[in-house]
Amino acid sequence: MKGVILAGGLGTRLYPLTHATNKHLLPIYDRPMVFYPIQTLVQADIREVLIVTGGPHVGHFLGVLKNGKELGLQHLEYAYQEKPNGGIADALALAEDFADGDPLTVILGDNTTDADISEAVRRFEGGAVVFLKQVRDPQRFGVPVFDPTDPKRIIAIEEKPTEPKSNYAVTGLYVYDSSLFQYIRACDPNYAGRGELEITEVNNAYLRDGKLRWEELHGFWSDSGTFQSLHESSRYWAEKARAQTVRERERVPVEATKQ
DSSP states (O other): OEEEEEEOSOOGGGTTHHHHSOGGGSEETTEETTHHHHHHHHHTTOOEEEEEEOSTTTTHHHHHHTTSGGGTOSEEEEEEOSOTTSOHHHHHHTTHHHHTTOOEEEEETTOEEOOOOHHHHHHOOSSEEEEEEEOSOGGGSEEEEEETTEEEEEEEEEESOSSOSSSEEEEEEEEEOTTHHHHHHTOOTTSSSSSSOOHHHHHHHHHHTTOEEEEEOOSOEEOOOSHHHHHHHHHHHHHHHHHHHHHHHHHHHHHHHHO
């Protein structure tokens, strides 16, 4: 299994911060945002990673990530998306040579989560897996529509619906087999009226062919793509780090008495 991190786009919702650097290099608490998706992949034993990026600040990634060794990666590649507003599926199309027929775990570069996806990655045998999370604002995301007679079965995914049919969001975390690139080539840029190649269209194509499953993320997840979510993510990771420090300090006296 190989990994792909999508870290392109212009980050316009975070202007003026993203006038200075790529959105995915902005800090989330004590580290650059992109460190978190790398951590998610490494924890799932994915050590070969492609980062797809674009826009005016692409060179900043080299200085931050170097060759990825310090973050637990064995191999790190970069691909350049010439059309930064081309959409997620357009960015993913650049991973075809890197995949070389292998399955891919894909994560958006602004997604931070402490969920453990390693078991889902190990169980993957083909098709596609989308990871879902209950959110308070599902209209910002792709939203699954569940079969009213079978609440575990997805019958469609709607892109940013004004009236969501569930409170689940399709997070920016997916696993795909090598059919992915055939589905991308069949995408319609006008699918959602935004002139982009939409990942929702790809997921619905897998669904139509009976090859899409879903897993629920357990733990924290945020897309960190707005000022509010950027702040909430930083606050969560800061509080988690403080809690870990407290636990470690509380352990020291106990371990000392055993000596």
